[in-house]
Amino acid sequence: QLQLQESGPGLVKSSETLSLTCTVSGDSISSTSHYWGWIRQPPGKGLEWIGCVYYTGDAYYNPSLKSRVTISVDTSKNQFSLKVSSVTATDTAVYFCARRVGRSSWFDYWGQGILVTVSS
Amino acid sequence: QSALTQPASVSGSPGQWITISCTGTSSDIGGYDYVSWLQQRPGEAPKVMIYDVNSRPSGVSNRFSGSKSGNTASLTISGLLAEDEADYHCISYTPSGTWVFGGGTKLTVL
Numbered sequence: 001q002l003q004l005q006e007s008g009p010g011l012v013k014s015s016e017t018l019s020l021t022c023t024v025s026g027d028s029i030s031s032t033s034h035y036w037g038w039i040r041q042p043p044g045k046g047l048e049w050i051g052c053v054y055y056t057g058d059a060y061y062n063p064s065l066k067s068r069v070t071i072s073v074d075t076s077k078n079q080f081s082l083k084v085s086s087v088t089a090t091d092t093a094v095y096f097c098a099r100r101v102g103r104s105s106w107f108d109y110w111g112q113g114i115l116v117t118v119s120s
Numbered sequence: 121q122s123a124l125t126q127p128a129s130v131s132g133s134p135g136q137w138i139t140i141s142c143t144g145t146s147s148d149i150g151g152y153d154y155v156s157w158l159q160q161r162p163g164e165a166p167k168v169m170i171y172d173v174n175s176r177p178s179g180v181s182n183r184f185s186g187s188k189s190g191n192t193a194s195l196t197i198s199g200l201l202a203e204d205e206a207d208y209h210c211i212s213y214t215p216s217g218t219w220v221f222g223g224g225t226k227l228t229v230l
Contacts, residue, residue: 039166039221046123046224047158047166047209052217060217063121096165105154105213106171113165 002026004097004111012091014120018084022097022111029078030055035100036080037107038071040093048093052100053080087118124149124210124222131228137198142210142222143191150191154213157186157195160224161206169208170195197227205229 008020022036029036037052051061053071061069065084073080084091094113101108125143132138140157142149149155153173158166168177170186173193183198193212197204210222 047160047211047221049211049219049221052219062218104172104175105156105211105219106175106177107156107158107166107168107211108177110165110167 002099002109004099004109006095006097006111006114008114008116010115011117011119012087014088014118015086018082018087018091018116018118020082020095020097020114020116021079022081024078024080024099027099028075029073029080030075033102035102036073037098037100038082039096039098041096041113042090042093050082050084050095089118089120092116092118121214121218121220124212124220126208126210126222126225128223129226129228131230132197132200133230134200134202136200137196138200138227140195140197140208140210140225140227142193142195142212144193144212144220145191148191148212148214148220149188149193151215152213153188155186155188155193156211157184157193158209158211159204159206160209166209200229202229 003025035052038050053059059071068085070083096113097111098107099109157170160166169184174186
C-alpha cells in the first residue's frame with residue numbers, strides 16, 4: 001500500500017525559508033508514470049496547487065509562487081522536498097504532498113498533511 | 121492563473137441530487153479533459169471522487185458523476201446521503217504543466 005508522509009518544522013519565522021519533505025513508501029519515486037506534488041490549504045480556506053516534480057527533476061510551479069518555491073526529488077531516499085523562501089503569515093497553511101498519475105488529473109494518493117505556522 | 125469559480129455552498133435533502141459547478145476559461149477547463157473533483161471532510165486529506173472529467177476511481181460510489189460543457193465542469197451527486205456532507209474542490213490542468221483549484225464548495229445535507 002502506497003503511503004506518503006510529510007515531515008518538517010511546524011513553526012517557521014517570518015522572512016525565513018520553509019522546508020518540508022515527503023517520504024514515499026510502497027512505491028518507487030522513480031516511476032515513469034507519476035508526478036509528485038505539493039498542495040496547501042490556509043486555515044478555513046480552499047486548496048492551492050504549489051507545484052510538482054517528475055523523477056528526472058523536472059519541476060512545474062504555480063506562477064504566483066514560482067519566484068519563491070523550489071521542489072526537488074531525491075530518488076536515493078525515495079523522497080521529494082519543498083522549499084518556500086521569504087515566508088510571511090500568508091504562507092501559514094496545511095501542506096499536503098500527493099501523487100498524480102501521468103497523463104491524467106488523478107491525484108490518487110495523499111499524505112495526511114502538516115500544519116506550518118509562520119510566526120512574526 | 122485565476123482560481124476556478126465554484127459556489128460557496130450548496131445543500132440538499134437525503135435522497136435528492138445536487139450539482140456543483142466549476143467555471144474556468146478556455147485556457148483551463150475548456151481546453152483540456154483534465155478536471156478532477158475532490159471530497160474533503162474536516163481534518164482529513166482530500167480524496168478524488170472524479171478524475172479526467174467523468175472517470176470514477178475504484179471504490180467511489182456511482183452516485184458521483186462528472187461532466188463538462190465548454191468552460192464549466194460539473195459534479196453531480198445523486199441519492200444524497202448524510203455522509204456526503206463535506207467540502208468539494210475542483211481542479212483543472214492549465215498550460216505549461218500547471219494546475220489550478222476552485223475555491224471549494226461546502227455541501228450541506230439537510
